[in-house]
Amino acid sequence: MTTDLTGRVVAITGGARGIGHATAAAFLARGARVAIGDIDDVAVKEGATALESTTDATRVHHDTLDVTDPESFDRFLDGVEATFGPLDVLVNNAGIMPVGRVVDEPDAVTRRVLDINVLGVITGSKLAARRMLPRGRGHIVNIASAAGETYSPGLATYCASKFAVVGFTDAARLEHRGTGVEFSLVMPSFVNTELTAGTSGARGFRNAEPEEIARAVVSLVDRPRSRVRVTRLFGAAVVSQKFLPRP
Numbered sequence: 001m002t003t004d005l006t007g008r009v010v011a012i013t014g015g016a017r018g019i020g021h022a023t024a025a026a027f028l029a030r031g032a033r034v035a036i037g038d039i040d041d042v043a044v045k046e047g048a049t050a051l052e053s054t055t056d057a058t059r060v061h062h063d064t065l066d067v068t069d070p071e072s073f074d075r076f077l078d079g080v081e082a083t084f085g086p087l088d089v090l091v092n093n094a095g096i097m098p099v100g101r102v103v104d105e106p107d108a109v110t111r112r113v114l115d116i117n118v119l120g121v122i123t124g125s126k127l128a129a130r131r132m133l134p135r136g137r138g139h140i141v142n143i144a145s146a147a148g149e150t151y152s153p154g155l156a157t158y159c160a161s162k163f164a165v166v167g168f169t170d171a172a173r174l175e176h177r178g179t180g181v182e183f184s185l186v187m188p189s190f191v192n193t194e195l196t197a198g199t200s201g202a203r204g205f206r207n208a209e210p211e212e213i214a215r216a217v218v219s220l221v222d223r224p225r226s227r228v229r230v231t232r233l234f235g236a237a238v239v240s241q242k243f244l245p246r247p
């Protein structure tokens with residue numbers, strides 16, 4: 001079952017590379033208009049150029065965005081709506097994942113993880129929902145992680161951040177029931193991106209590819225569900241889904 005996404009306006013944070021970039025490509029392939037925002041101003045321009053080369057360039061927009069700065073986030077969304085019109089979908093994807101024992105982690109790093117992975121998602125969700133609620137439609141997809149429901153040594157602060165995203169998104173979804181504004185979660189296991197380049201992945205699992213996560217994000221917009229988990233178990237992508245509670 002698919003929805004017509006032609007012309008839909010989709011904004012993706014951390015869209016310069018990795019899962020965010022693959023998600024942008026997947027929405028473009030379905031005819032949507034897509035904006036990518038990223039703190040890396042060089043990479044976001046290169047990422048947009050790569051997307052433009054695959055499609056009608058007028059359907060691609062990019063901007064520098066720091067999700068930890070609410071003014072930067074609001075300006076990004078203003079730019080998206082000035083370019084394409086009302087925002088239909090926000091994918092809160094930007095994230096970082098330092099690896100190591102928490103006792104060795106500098107406080108500045110701990111705070112940065114929570115600032116980007118948690119406050120960035122909450123800020124983006126609030127700013128997007130405020131735009132979507134008066135229109136009675138919209139979808140906010142938050143990229144959490146398998147680390148948002150299971151814990152891994154070496155990822156304590158990252159786990160804390162992703163558990164927070166899960167709790168926030170589940171509560172926000174219930175708060176918005178009946179408004180036309182959907183909240184969903186994508187919970188990937190390890191994925192082959194720069195984020196995991198220095199890690200060995202999960203034991204017994206193979207890493208997924210960013211395109212598999214991108215498909216899961218698009219499928220949520222096709223058919224709203226509360227969450228989708230994507231795990232690559234012994235070579236095959238295992239996707240499990242949890243449906244929205246009945247109103």
Ligand code: NAD
Binds near residue numbers: 039043067095097191
């Ligand atoms: P990535 O490092 O390839 O891309 C993340 C992007 O976010 C980068 O382009 C980076 O510049 C951007 N970014 C960082 N800080 C930012 C900020 N303050 N404002 C705006 N942009 C910022 O990572 P990825 O693997 O594609 O991860 C994307 C999301 O998926 C993250 O939330 C991550 O936690 C989550 N995730 C990844 C995996 C994995 O194994 N790769 C697994 C589960 C969840």
